[in-house]
């Protein structure tokens with residue numbers, strides 16, 4: 001079913017009145033009726049860089065879209081479900097696609113335990129993106145990110161449209177958490193605390209570089225903060241007690257990342273740096289093709305991948321522990337796509 005929340009006549013009229021933002025963009029959210037999807041869509045509705053917000057899910061998007069469309073910002077909201085070619089309609093013309101579709105963890109599960117369900121969901125959605133909006137910037141939230149990002153890359157390659165500059169694993173929540181957790185220990189406003197987090201997005205692959213924060217920590221603080229940043233997701237999974245994982249803080253982090261991508265790509269702003277899991281040369285010589293570091297965003301997506309910078313001996317060990325796990329997760333994603341071809 002295709003649901004438009006505004007009549008064609010009023011949409012046409014609106015096209016002239018939204019020109020306050022010159023380079024407004026179409027953004028599609030896939031998995032928009034879920035815990036992350038709904039809050040993320042709510043935040044994106046407040047983003048002046050967006051002219052069209054297309055909400056796709058296998059269920060419930062007509063209601064979510066109708067609800068969000070009443071918010072008095074300029075963007076046009078449309079809701080789509082699979083019937084009547086809904087996915088293609090949601091994707092066509094999209095500049096940015098954000099994907100939080102898939103199942104979340106329950107207590108006792110690792111992110112990798114989600115692979116069997118989420119790999120197929122992400123591959124199916126990626127294949128549609130490769131067909132209907134091959135040049136869009138694709139932002140992957142669905143877990144396990146360390147494997148789902150390689151799945152999208154391989155799916156785009158199979159269609160001959162892969163551009164590594166336009167594929168991002170969203171790791172912003174790790175950085176959001178890191179600045180909050182450090183502020184709880186050291187004081188200060190979290191917005192002024194910038195912690196670089198590198199690696200991937202699960203357990204030991206999440207590597208906070210606290211030595212680069214300009215603050216000093218005792219060994220006890222380092223151990224506790226590092227563990228809390230690596231396993232922050234577990235705190236939420238445990239507290240939600242079977243009702244899912246982080247949704248609200250993830251929506252905040254995802255909306256922030258999407259906005260940075262929009263500002264750099266359609267908005268033409270320069271010098272925006274965000275942490276993200278991308279195809280990266282940083283450890284490519286050790287067979288780790290994807291790695292998160294700070295990345296400068298530009299008109300075409302990834303502009304410059306920052307190196308790790310100076311690491312403490314403690315952090316070198318953390319990176320050492322992350323690499324084999326990352327390699328395994330990436331290989332698992334790639335072989336999943338290969339097995340389907």
Ligand SMILES: NC(=O)C1=CN([C@@H]2O[C@H](COP(=O)(O)OP(=O)(O)OC[C@H]3O[C@@H](n4cnc5c(N)ncnc54)[C@H](O)[C@@H]3O)[C@@H](O)[C@H]2O)C=CC1
Nearest residue numbers: 031033034035036057058100101102103104141142143250
């Ligand atoms: N990257 C990160 O930092 C984080 C990632 N996540 C991950 O995000 C994903 C979503 O989490 P929640 O929103 O809490 O789950 P949820 O279950 O509340 O929502 C998922 C949505 O995906 C939809 N969906 C399922 N198959 C689909 C398909 N083929 N096409 C379109 N939509 C489909 C469902 O109908 C549902 O509405 C999970 O995999 C979770 O692990 C969660 C938090 C942080």
Ligand SMILES: O=C([O-])CC(=O)C(=O)O
Nearest residue numbers: 105143173233234245246
């Ligand atoms: O913990 C989870 O499963 C969800 C997630 O990725 C996070 O909160 O960082």
